[in-house]
Amino acid sequence: MTAETPALVLAGDxxxxxxxxxVRAGVRHKCLAPVAGTPMLCRVVxxxxxxxxxxxxxxxxxDPAILDRTACLREVVRTGRLRAAPAAASVARSVAxxxxxxxxxxxxxxxxxxxxxxxxxxxxxxxxDREAADLVAGLVAEExxxxxxxxxxxxxxxxxxxxxxxxxxxxxxxxxxxAILAFWERVERDRKRxxxxxxxxxxxxxxxxxxxxxxLDAAMERASRRIGGRARAVVLPFAEAAVDVDRPxxxxxxxxxxxxxxxx
Numbered sequence: 001m002t003a004e005t006p007a008l009v010l011a012g013d014x015x016x017x018x019x020x021x022x023v024r025a026g027v028r029h030k031c032l033a034p035v036a037g038t039p040m041l042c043r044v045v046x047x048x049x050x051x052x053x054x055x056x057x058x059x060x061x062x063d064p065a066i067l068d069r070t071a072c073l074r075e076v077v078r079t080g081r082l083r084a085a086p087a088a089a090s091v092a093r094s095v096a097x098x099x100x101x102x103x104x105x106x107x108x109x110x111x112x113x114x115x116x117x118x119x120x121x122x123x124x125x126x127x128x129d130r131e132a133a134d135l136v137a138g139l140v141a142e143e144x145x146x147x148x149x150x151x152x153x154x155x156x157x158x159x160x161x162x163x164x165x166x167x168x169x170x171x172x173x174x175x176x177x178x179a180i181l182a183f184w185e186r187v188e189r190d191r192k193r194x195x196x197x198x199x200x201x202x203x204x205x206x207x208x209x210x211x212x213x214x215x216l217d218a219a220m221e222r223a224s225r226r227i228g229g230r231a232r233a234v235v236l237p238f239a240e241a242a243v244d245v246d247r248p249x250x251x252x253x254x255x256x257x258x259x260x261x262x263x264x
Contacts, residue, residue, distance in 0.1 A: 008095060
């Protein structure tokens with residue numbers, strides 16, 4: 001990895017529909033929903049901007065003027081480290097377009113991750129550096145989340161060994177990430193036609209996953225062979241890394257967690 005890794009923060013809006021988090025917060029764009037008085041996007045950008053290890057921070061936005069209009073971002077904008085990137089028709093396309101420009105490595109996270117800390121990002125990058133992979137995804141084990149946040153609602157991927165929730169942290173670490181992004185875009189395009197996704201992955205892999213016959217590592221290895229790029233996952237010890245703001249109730253949760261963090 002280079003001394004400075006560029007980062008992409010996904011902050012686009014849903015197309016054609018109002019986001020319930022934005023509606024609840026009374027803002028036009030979800031990424032500007034305040035958490036403990038500070039817009040989520042500012043919290044994420046602030047964390048990344050405080051890290052010498054991170055280079056240019058690109059923000060994929062439906063409205064690029066958000067960067068200039070948002071007071072808590074102006075200082076980072078003045079440094080030249082913050083740059084707007086157009087949000088494409090899909091998340092995968094937004095990532096792929098920037099990756100075509102920057103090449104590897106590229107760190108990817110989301111604007112609805114206001115609990116993101118320097119320790120989380122550093123821990124993820126350190127673990128990702130040890131993987132010989134084109135794409136590395138950060139996960140958090142179910143037991144880590146249940147122990148720290150017993151009442152939170154998360155979506156889990158269940159494997160033979162353990163269950164995991166995503167941490168919204170990805171590193172595009174090698175050129176083969178382009179093939180993985182192309183597959184991701186295909187999945188997004190065919191999300192209402194699951195039989196096409198099943199055909200692309202192969203029925204054997206899907207069946208083995210549904211029957212929980214595969215460990216996480218085995219599933220990543222088999223998926224990599226189908227997709228054409230080497231994908232790996234690393235497990236983070238931070239329960240709060242799995243908490244993003246998908247629903248209005250999540251706003252209340254992250255505010256409680258921030259208050260607990262500040263009190264500690």
